[in-house]
Amino acid sequence: MRGLDDFLAECDHGPRINELTGFFASTAAGESGMPIRRPVVDPRLLPSNRLLRKLVDLHAARQGFFDRHYHGSIPYRLEEECRMAYAVLKYARHRSEPLSLYSLGTAEGTMARTLSELSEGQIRSLSCSPNAENYKCFMAYGEPPAAEFFIGPFHRLTKDVLASDARLAKFATGFDVILEDTTFQMYSPNRARQVEFVVQHLKEGGIFVFVEKFRAVDDNDYIRREHQKDFGFKARYFPQNEIEKKKASVLATMFNNEVTLEAMSHAVGAHFKHCVMTWNSGNFCSLAASNSRSNLDRYLSHMEAPAIPHEYVYESSLSQPCERFGRRANALRVETQTHGPA
Template sequence: MEDFTHFHEECERGARLNKLSDFFSSTAAGRAGVPIRRPSLDFRLLERNLETERFAALHATRQGPFDQHYLSSIPYRYEEEIRLGMAILRYSSACQPPITLYSLGTAEGTMARTISELADGQVLSLSCSPTIENQENFYAWGVPKHAQFFLGPFNHISPESLSQTPGLQDFASGFDIIFEDTTFQMYSPNRQQQIAFVQRNLRAKGLMIFLEKFRSLDAEEYQRRELQKDHGFKARYFSDAEIKHKKRNVLESMNLNEVTLDEMRAALREVFPYAYIIWNSGNFYSIAASTSLRNLNLFVSCLGSAAIPSEYTYGEVPTPFLPLP
């Protein structure tokens, strides 16, 4: 069994729990980082039907301050969160329900909670965050039947802690889907151990989905996409001064912990034989991986088309990431 002692120490020293903790706390409390207007969906990009409209309506109701900041910061992340949530619901129906979902580091857990509420017992979810304001926002709408929240960082959730923590025993046998939402990049660039640590909570043939901002060896191209994000999208929701303030006080620390797509591929290859890139927005990519090609293909078939204008994408999706074409 791999010893994660040094990994735990690395996480505890990470920017997320130290230098950036005030940013996450003040944003989750609505004291800072509040967009000029609430983020809005472009329904023209989505498959519009009664189920999608119900999901989007409940998601909008459950959003706390941090989610509103987050969805206003990444181009068309809001539309992708609806697409991803709907895909998980479809996937759960095609599997042997109930299935379990672990959404790690996703602020107030809006997407996971929305999925669980609408699935009505068919998807049991766990969200986590070390920020107490996110926990307060999660429970602002009462205690949901099928969604739970763990107050603490992702490195505090292990097979051992799940079996020993009151209320979390439903997840002791592992998760069918684990979703890492821009979390690893807040701690370190050590994707190898981050993935290895979290993957221990994944059931055999389960899915891991990663959303991250990736570093590029082409500094000019990376910066061009950043300018597109800031001036083509974020300027709808934040002033120029706020955009510069976040870049100086948050993103410069986060950028030190980004990895390249090739580095991510090398880390994933040690655990998973199969992976697809399923979404792209500028420097952000989502990757879905599994040991089961059947389950991975089933999930990808549940996604439908990416809900994002073509000018923000830099490659066809889905596209194989592992094994190499």
């Protein structure tokens, strides 16, 4: 990777592990930022089938403190996490060998752990977080089978670290699926280098999923969506004074590290031929990218319909399912050829 030392230094100075350390540590420990009620999946928004209900129930049973804060902060992110986990679970079941999943920066790694448990080892997962408090929540229900945890920021998990750690060596050959969950925006707006660094861990033909908060083309649109999030959703879980406090102490810093969808498209397109938007909630979007069209097609074919009320979806011009997948595709954006290698 070009300028690796400069990139690592940039990450070392990022707000996630500097000025925001206190917020993440206290929230992960359950000492602050806890919602007045625990977020739960709205069963009306997800299909009713036995496997999905089993996943939702286990996911709820394995959640830690930070998850409660996170899922009470982003409209219908909990439902989307279960929808995405269900797609990964179904995707893994059609493979002849175990699937390796890397979930970077996802607090206590609830989704990854749930998938490893529910799949009975067919999904081998690795989660990472700089906070030992998140690791404590990860281990609160006993040592999980086929799920590992790296205590440290994403940029310190290198191939050398994987190869030299007895617990992690099984991941040294790479991952079939990587999930970046609102992590990059906590360090810098340098998506080109961030994607370049993490993509080294992805196997050929693997799928890279990004969940991020994006800047809108129109600042007024961004603000309106924030108001909808704060007053239409977050107010169910947090007092208004706490919402305003977080906005001043955390979100203002995070905003400086957000990018537009266009900028993200260029960063992703430098490495992937195919990219699909699979979810949109206000200023948040989820993208799935791969150089294998067949693998991406297969993953998308297992996704149920987006579990979110229409009023939170703003990519309306892109909201029709992909024709070539039929009605089961349920992606919010037709696949587009990006700028990646032919």
